[in-house]
Amino acid sequence: MTIRDSEPLLTIEHLVVDYRGRRRSLPVRASDDVSLSIEAGETLGLVGESGSGKSTIGNAVLGFTPVSGGRIAFAGEDITQVGAARRRQLTKDIQVIFQNPYASLNPALTIGQTLSEPLRAHGIATDAADRRARIERWLDVVGLPAAAAQKYPSDFSGGQRQRIAIARALLVEPRLVVCDEAVSALDLSIQAQILNLLAELQQRTGVSYLFITHDLAVVEHVAHRLAVLHYGRVVESGATADVLASPQNDYTRNLLDAVPSPDPVVQRARRSRKTLLR
Numbered sequence: 001m002t003i004r005d006s007e008p009l010l011t012i013e014h015l016v017v018d019y020r021g022r023r024r025s026l027p028v029r030a031s032d033d034v035s036l037s038i039e040a041g042e043t044l045g046l047v048g049e050s051g052s053g054k055s056t057i058g059n060a061v062l063g064f065t066p067v068s069g070g071r072i073a074f075a076g077e078d079i080t081q082v083g084a085a086r087r088r089q090l091t092k093d094i095q096v097i098f099q100n101p102y103a104s105l106n107p108a109l110t111i112g113q114t115l116s117e118p119l120r121a122h123g124i125a126t127d128a129a130d131r132r133a134r135i136e137r138w139l140d141v142v143g144l145p146a147a148a149a150q151k152y153p154s155d156f157s158g159g160q161r162q163r164i165a166i167a168r169a170l171l172v173e174p175r176l177v178v179c180d181e182a183v184s185a186l187d188l189s190i191q192a193q194i195l196n197l198l199a200e201l202q203q204r205t206g207v208s209y210l211f212i213t214h215d216l217a218v219v220e221h222v223a224h225r226l227a228v229l230h231y232g233r234v235v236e237s238g239a240t241a242d243v244l245a246s247p248q249n250d251y252t253r254n255l256l257d258a259v260p261s262p263d264p265v266v267q268r269a270r271r272s273r274k275t276l277l278r
């Protein structure tokens with residue numbers, strides 16, 4: 001699937017992230033000697049139960065969380081120690097889609113204004129007409145009408161807002177997108193649509209995804225490889241089909257047991273229960 005003729009796009013080596021404890025409590029080691037890599041055009045599924053350290057790794061890649069040890073190389077450059085100016089430049093290449101499109105879109109801005117912001121920040125399509133054309137093209141790509149540019153986040157459903165978040169992430173043509181529980185807040189049928197859209201965009205652009213989720217059912221169809229996290233450590237990794245078919249680790253087996261059964265009725269019941277518990 002992936003031709004290994006060059007180094008991976010992203011290489012994480014022995015990553016350690018400690019969060020300082022409140023008052024006199026001990027620090028939390030949220031990432032404990034994590035090593036993983038993502039090839040260009042590949043999706044790596046990062047799975048594990050809540051609190052296992054998934055977001056910590058995504059946030060370290062995005063520069064939101066200071067790194068206590070190890071190395072994160074993006075296209076060969078160690079990005080753990082870069083300054084603010086380089087970090088701003090890197091947001092062109094490394095974008096993010098969060099779980100909650102309600103919180104991640106500014107309610108006071110039109111969709112057009114929201115989508116203009118990353119273009120302005122990176123000096124792309126500086127001419128107003130170019131910018132408008134690019135925004136309309138991306139709205140079309142994610143399945144929204146051009147008129148959406150004049151509307152506000154409150155005019156859209158959850159699934160539509162996630163489409164807007166996807167357009168915002170992809171219109172600067174990044175090489176890597178961190179998707180942190182990007183479909184976890186959506187209904188099952190909408191989840192499938194958004195996963196299909198992300199896969200189609202990967203085909204079209206060659207973007208890589210670090211696809212973070214607590215839900216193994218979600219990654220089954222989108223991730224080429226999986227890394228399973230438990231208490232901040234990678235306990236298992238490999239090709240998605242191999243890991244799912246013959247998990248080598250008890251923890252992975254337990255995660256799999258939580259995955260819905262093939263019976264769609266049982267499936268829906270379990271899923272909605274999980275959603276309610278979250």
Ligand SMILES: Nc1ncnc2c1ncn2[C@@H]1O[C@H](COP(=O)(O)OP(=O)(O)O)[C@@H](O)[C@H]1O
Pocket residue numbers: 019020028029030048049050051052053054055056057
């Ligand atoms: N900013 C923070 N300060 C202190 N502890 C944190 C912080 N963020 C996360 N943690 C802790 O780090 C561990 C991993 O959290 P996180 O990376 O959010 O896990 P996940 O995304 O898998 O649910 C948890 O024990 C969590 O409580």
Ligand SMILES: [Mg+2]
Pocket residue numbers: 054055056
């Ligand atoms: Mg998380």
